[in-house]
Amino acid sequence: MQKRKVAISSQSSASNKQESIENIQETKDNEQQAIGNSQNTTDNNQETKDNIQQVADNNQEATGNSQNSIDNKQNSTEKSQQATGNKNSDSGKIVQRLVSWGFQKSSDRKIDTIIVHSSYDAIGKDPYSVSGIIEEYRQAQVSAHYLIARDGTVYQLVADQNIAWHAGVAKMPDGRTDVNSFSLGIEIINTQEGKFTDQQYSAVNSLIATLKKKYPIKNILGHSDIAPGRKTDPWGIEWKKVEK
Numbered sequence: 256m257q258k259r260k261v262a263i264s265s266q267s268s269a270s271n272k273q274e275s276i277e278n279i280q281e282t283k284d285n286e287q288q289a290i291g292n293s294q295n296t297t298d299n300n301q302e303t304k305d306n307i308q309q310v311a312d313n314n315q316e317a318t319g320n321s322q323n324s325i326d327n328k329q330n331s332t333e334k335s336q337q338a339t340g341n342k343n344s345d346s347g348k349i350v351q352r353l354v355s356w357g358f359q360k361s362s363d364r365k366i367d368t369i370i371v372h373s374s375y376d377a378i379g380k381d382p383y384s385v386s387g388i389i390e391e392y393r394q395a396q397v398s399a400h401y402l403i404a405r406d407g408t409v410y411q412l413v414a415d416q417n418i419a420w421h422a423g424v425a426k427m428p429d430g431r432t433d434v435n436s437f438s439l440g441i442e443i444i445n446t447q448e449g450k451f452t453d454q455q456y457s458a459v460n461s462l463i464a465t466l467k468k469k470y471p472i473k474n475i476l477g478h479s480d481i482a483p484g485r486k487t488d489p490w491g492i493e494w495k496k497v498e499k
């Protein structure tokens with residue numbers, strides 16, 4: 256499965272690291288919430304990790320931008336690419352916020368897959384806190400390439416060419432594993448019970464359109480599609496609103 260012989264040992268260590276991250280996150284969550292359920296199964300623990308990976312400060316800002324038109328979601332990315340730096344909407348705007356953890360450097364990988372996730376801050380007061388979610392990623396030493404806030408702002412956490420640790424143990428419909436190595440991870444801030452905002456749909460569609468111009472994207476899947484039974488995110492996503 257692993258075409259790049261060189262990377263076998265480091266991938267395996269990355270995999271172990273991810274597993275340990277899950278343990279750390281589970282522990283953290285259990286401590287904080289003082290859950291009485293010490294018999295949490297592995298499944299619960301893993302879901303807990305997803306819970307922890309959620310954050311966003313932009314809930315208030317989202318209110319002001321509710322008129323972002325869904326019709327513009329693809330166009331806005333094209334326009335912002337053409338007119339660099341001249342973006343007139345928060346939705347779809349890409350803000351560089353590169354992190355220093357949770358990825359493996361690469362220069363020659365082939366990207367053909369996008370994996371959509373959701374995250375919220377399970378530790379801080381605001382489940383939508385962007386900085387809180389990023390801090391959780393830091394503690395867990397995980398990452399994704401993009402994080403979409405409630406107002407549609409897109410934060411780039413890891414450069415596309417690098418391998419972000421977002422998928423964990425997973426398997427594609429075509430049988431491939433080591434999903435991180437050929438995918439881009441997009442985290443969309445949402446709670447398990449919540450819905451994505453219109454701005455988030457607009458932003459993710461803009462982002463997908465941009466990425467499809469750069470890479471031969473063949474698969475756009477949710478985390479739960481590649482890790483069924485282990486992962487349930489992206490929660491509440493309406494796939495019909497996602498322009499694959």
Ligand SMILES: [Zn+2]
Pocket residue numbers: 305371372373421478486488489
């Ligand atoms: Zn996920």
